[in-house]
Amino acid sequence: MAKGKKYRPHHSGKKRNDKHKPQPVVYLPKSVREQLPKTPSGSVRDHLGLWLSKYISWEQDKDGKVKVSRTFQRRLTHHGILHLGGNAAKIAEAALQRQRRLLQKLQQQGYHTHAFELVTASRMVVGLGIESVLETNLRLHHTYGIPIIPGSALKGLARSAALRSVDTSNPIFQTAFGKQQQVGSVIFFDALPLPQGNNHDRLLKLQLDVMNVHFPDYYTGKNFPTEWQNPNPIFFLTVASGTAFLFSLAVPPNRDQQTLSQVAQWLQQGLTTMGIGAKTSAGYGFFRTPS
Numbered sequence: 001m002a003k004g005k006k007y008r009p010h011h012s013g014k015k016r017n018d019k020h021k022p023q024p025v026v027y028l029p030k031s032v033r034e035q036l037p038k039t040p041s042g043s044v045r046d047h048l049g050l051w052l053s054k055y056i057s058w059e060q061d062k063d064g065k066v067k068v069s070r071t072f073q074r075r076l077t078h079h080g081i082l083h084l085g086g087n088a089a090k091i092a093e094a095a096l097q098r099q100r101r102l103l104q105k106l107q108q109q110g111y112h113t114h115a116f117e118l119v120t121a122s123r124m125v126v127g128l129g130i131e132s133v134l135e136t137n138l139r140l141h142h143t144y145g146i147p148i149i150p151g152s153a154l155k156g157l158a159r160s161a162a163l164r165s166v167d168t169s170n171p172i173f174q175t176a177f178g179k180q181q182q183v184g185s186v187i188f189f190d191a192l193p194l195p196q197g198n199n200h201d202r203l204l205k206l207q208l209d210v211m212n213v214h215f216p217d218y219y220t221g222k223n224f225p226t227e228w229q230n231p232n233p234i235f236f237l238t239v240a241s242g243t244a245f246l247f248s249l250a251v252p253p254n255r256d257q258q259t260l261s262q263v264a265q266w267l268q269q270g271l272t273t274m275g276i277g278a279k280t281s282a283g284y285g286f287f288r289t290p291s
């Protein structure tokens with residue numbers, strides 16, 4: 001280096017303007033990227049599951065590192081609301097019709113069936129802890145991309161509600177949920193949502209929520225829970241209050257209908273008094289009868 005000349009690092013390309021945030025990008029093959037619509041704003045017309053697991057937005061931080069956009073769920077919404085309309089609503093209705101036809105076929109084969117509707121009295125989030133690059137998640141049907149409540153979760157809730165009034169030696173309890181030497185006889189189907197609105201504008205409504213980790217350094221073991229730490233907002237999607245779901249149960253022909261009626265009662269009690277999914281202690285996941 002010549003004497004008296006100051007070394008200046010070489011920068012290629014245009015100088016970065018820190019006043020403008022970098023635009024998020026989606027790393028997908030060109031053939032796939034060309035088939036995608038623009039990132040939705042308040043309305044997803046097709047498969048929400050693909051947006052949350054495959055079409056994730058990435059962005060660069062101030063150091064040039066590529067990372068998942070922490071506000072991706074917020075970008076999907078408009079004023080905190082996400083409408084699953086268009087094809088998504090049609091798919092949900094087709095899934096409901098398919099389940100109803102299945103119940104009819106089972107009845108023709110001698111099965112006893114029972115179906116009822118309940119409405120979310122509060123926001124609901126089932127599957128919040130499912131593994132995801134977004135840290136939070138929502139249980140969606142793998143094929144349909146609509147929010148569901150798995151039958152396994154409903155069976156567990158009905159069992160917990162039953163144990164409030166009977167013990168495990170109760171004959172109906174053993175018939176319904178099984179024991180060491182016996183398989184439970186009641187079939188719990190996945191609960192499916194009913195799109196709301198008129199025939200021309202049917203949709204499912206999701207709402208954005210947020211939880212704040214106020215002491216991130218404390219939870220990572222770096223520091224005490226001091227007041228000067230920056231809160232770390234974590235966004236997650238919930239099923240909106242007022243969303244109707246169809247709950248369906250069945251028992252084989254060799255079981256009486258009393259067992260089915262009692263289990264349906266336990267399930268309704270669990271949904272209305274205990275709630276289902278995550279954050280029930282904070283009031284999430286409770287249902288009410290339709291008005």
